Amino acid sequence: MKKNMLKRILPVMMISLIAMTSFQQSAHGKTKLDINADAAILVEADTGKIVYSEHEDELLGIASMTKMMTEYLVLEAIEKGKIKWDQTYKVSDKVYQLANAPGLSNVPLRADEEYTVRELYDAMVIKSGNGAAIALSEVVAGSEGKFVKMMNAKAKELGFEHYQYVNSSGLSNYDMLGMYPEGTDVNAENMVSAEDMATLAYCLIHDFPEVLKTSSLTSKVFRPGTSEELVMKNTNGLLKGKSYYFKGADGLKTGTTPFAGSTFTGTAIRDGVRYISVILDAKDEYGQPSSRERFIQSKELLDYGFSEFETVEYNLDSVEKKKEHTLPVPNGKEKKIAIKVDKPLAIRVTKQDKDNVKTILNVADNKVSEDGSLKAPIEKGEKIGELVIDTPKNEEYIFDKKDSPLKIDVYAAESVEKANWLVRSARSIQAFFQNIF
Known part of the structure; x- marks a missing residue:
C-alpha cells in the first residue's frame, strides 16, 4: 500500500495508546478458518x-x-x-x-x-x-x-x-x-x-x-x-x-x-x-x-x-479525556491552540486489540518552525495535520492506495496570531532562566 507520509513528526505532539494493533493478512483471532x-x-x-x-x-x-x-x-x-x-x-x-x-x-x-x-x-x-x-x-x-x-x-x-x-x-x-x-x-x-x-x-x-x-x-x-x-x-x-x-x-x-x-x-x-x-x-x-x-x-x-471484529472509533479523546485538546504555540500571541477533528476515525479491529492501537499526530511541514515547534499565525479551521493509525508494513489491500484510509484531518479550533518581537524575546529570556534553575 502506498502512503504519502508527512516528513516531520513533532515529538511533543506524539499521541499514542498502549501498543500497536496486530494486523495480518491471515485470519485474526483464529489461526485458520475451515475453508476447503x-x-x-x-x-x-x-x-x-x-x-x-x-x-x-x-x-x-x-x-x-x-x-x-x-x-x-x-x-x-x-x-x-x-x-x-x-x-x-x-x-x-x-x-x-x-x-x-x-x-x-x-x-x-x-x-x-x-x-x-x-x-x-x-x-x-x-x-x-x-x-x-x-x-x-x-x-x-x-x-x-x-x-x-x-x-x-x-x-x-x-x-x-x-x-x-x-x-x-x-x-x-x-x-x-x-x-x-x-x-x-x-x-x-x-x-x-x-x-x-x-x-x-x-x-x-x-x-x-x-x-x-x-x-x-x-x-x-x-x-x-x-x-x-x-x-x-x-x-x-x-x-x-x-x-x-x-x-x-x-x-x-x-x-x-x-x-x-x-x-x-x-x-x-x-x-x-x-x-x-x-x-x-x-x-x-x-x-x-x-x-x-x-x-x-x-x-x-x-x-x-x-x-x-468490531468497529472502534478513535479521536483526540482516545488519548486523553478532557474538554479541550491543545498544542503549544511558542511564538503565538496565545501560547497554545485548541485542536479538533471533524469526526472520529472508525476502524475494524479484533475485540482483543481494540484498546491496543497506536495513533500519531503528524503535523505538516509548513506548520512547524526550525526547532520543530508549531508556529503562528494560524487561522481557525486551518488544517494543521493528521491523526494517523500507525499500521505495520504487512497490512494488505486489494489494490494500492495513494493515501492510508486510517487517518483523519486535524484542524485549528481557533485562531492564534503571531506574538510581536518583544513578547517572543521576553519568553526566550524567561525560558533560559527556568532551564538554569
Missing part, C-alpha cells in the same frame, strides 16, 4: 483491506462470476449514455441458440423477438442467463468478440493482476456450440484470481451501488402477463428465504462449470459494515466440488468478519 477451496478471500468493502486469504493470487476458473464484469460494463455504458435501460435488442441467431441450449443456465429468448436492456440485465443477474449476457455484450460492443476485448481492458484498468476473459457469460468456450467469441480459443476458460474478483466486487459496489438492488432479489417475474412469463429464481443461496440464509447478504454472483467447480462472490452488510467474500472451487469433505459448500464456507468467512 482452491482459493478464498475476505475483504472490508469500505477500505479494501484483506482480512483473510488463501491462495488469493492463483489464476483459477470463475464460471458465471464472469457476468460481474459484464454487469460492470453494461452499467458503465448506461452511465455514459451509450445505451439505455428501455433500449430494445433483437435476438441474434447466436443468442437464440445459446439461450435455448439444453443444460445451460438460461431464460429462454425467442428468435427475432425484441427485449429491453433491463429485461436482459435482470435475466443475467438474477437467473444467471447465459443468452442474456451474450445479448448484452452485443448491445454494448456490437459483437461478443469486441466485448471480450473491453472486458480484459477494463480488468487492466481496475488493477487486476491475474485474469483472462474469453467470453461474456462464463461458459466454457467448448460449450458454446462452436460460436465462441472471435479471437479466442475453443478450449479457453474465463479465469481470475480470488483477489481480483474481490477487486471487481469492490468496484461494482462502489461505482454502481444500484447493482445490489437487483442482486439482492430472491426472485423476479420475467415478462409478466405475457406468454413468456417466467419466475426467475436467484442462484445466491445466502439471500433471505434461501437454504443458507445469511443476515445482511445482498449479492453478488455464483458460478458453476466442470472446469471452475463451484464458485461464489458474496457480500453482506450489517450495521453499516460490509464485507466481500470470494470462494473459488469449494470442495466437500471428500474433495469433490460442492455447490452447498461454497455457501457454507462463504458464511464462515462473512461471519468471521462480523463476529471477530
Whole structure:
C-alpha cells in the first residue's frame, strides 16, 4: 500500500495508546478458518483491506462470476449514455441458440423477438442467463468478440493482476456450440484470481451501488402477463428465504462449470459494515466440488468478519479525556491552540486489540518552525495535520492506495496570531532562566 507520509513528526505532539494493533493478512483471532477451496478471500468493502486469504493470487476458473464484469460494463455504458435501460435488442441467431441450449443456465429468448436492456440485465443477474449476457455484450460492443476485448481492458484498468476473459457469460468456450467469441480459443476458460474478483466486487459496489438492488432479489417475474412469463429464481443461496440464509447478504454472483467447480462472490452488510467474500472451487469433505459448500464456507468467512471484529472509533479523546485538546504555540500571541477533528476515525479491529492501537499526530511541514515547534499565525479551521493509525508494513489491500484510509484531518479550533518581537524575546529570556534553575 502506498502512503504519502508527512516528513516531520513533532515529538511533543506524539499521541499514542498502549501498543500497536496486530494486523495480518491471515485470519485474526483464529489461526485458520475451515475453508476447503482452491482459493478464498475476505475483504472490508469500505477500505479494501484483506482480512483473510488463501491462495488469493492463483489464476483459477470463475464460471458465471464472469457476468460481474459484464454487469460492470453494461452499467458503465448506461452511465455514459451509450445505451439505455428501455433500449430494445433483437435476438441474434447466436443468442437464440445459446439461450435455448439444453443444460445451460438460461431464460429462454425467442428468435427475432425484441427485449429491453433491463429485461436482459435482470435475466443475467438474477437467473444467471447465459443468452442474456451474450445479448448484452452485443448491445454494448456490437459483437461478443469486441466485448471480450473491453472486458480484459477494463480488468487492466481496475488493477487486476491475474485474469483472462474469453467470453461474456462464463461458459466454457467448448460449450458454446462452436460460436465462441472471435479471437479466442475453443478450449479457453474465463479465469481470475480470488483477489481480483474481490477487486471487481469492490468496484461494482462502489461505482454502481444500484447493482445490489437487483442482486439482492430472491426472485423476479420475467415478462409478466405475457406468454413468456417466467419466475426467475436467484442462484445466491445466502439471500433471505434461501437454504443458507445469511443476515445482511445482498449479492453478488455464483458460478458453476466442470472446469471452475463451484464458485461464489458474496457480500453482506450489517450495521453499516460490509464485507466481500470470494470462494473459488469449494470442495466437500471428500474433495469433490460442492455447490452447498461454497455457501457454507462463504458464511464462515462473512461471519468471521462480523463476529471477530468490531468497529472502534478513535479521536483526540482516545488519548486523553478532557474538554479541550491543545498544542503549544511558542511564538503565538496565545501560547497554545485548541485542536479538533471533524469526526472520529472508525476502524475494524479484533475485540482483543481494540484498546491496543497506536495513533500519531503528524503535523505538516509548513506548520512547524526550525526547532520543530508549531508556529503562528494560524487561522481557525486551518488544517494543521493528521491523526494517523500507525499500521505495520504487512497490512494488505486489494489494490494500492495513494493515501492510508486510517487517518483523519486535524484542524485549528481557533485562531492564534503571531506574538510581536518583544513578547517572543521576553519568553526566550524567561525560558533560559527556568532551564538554569
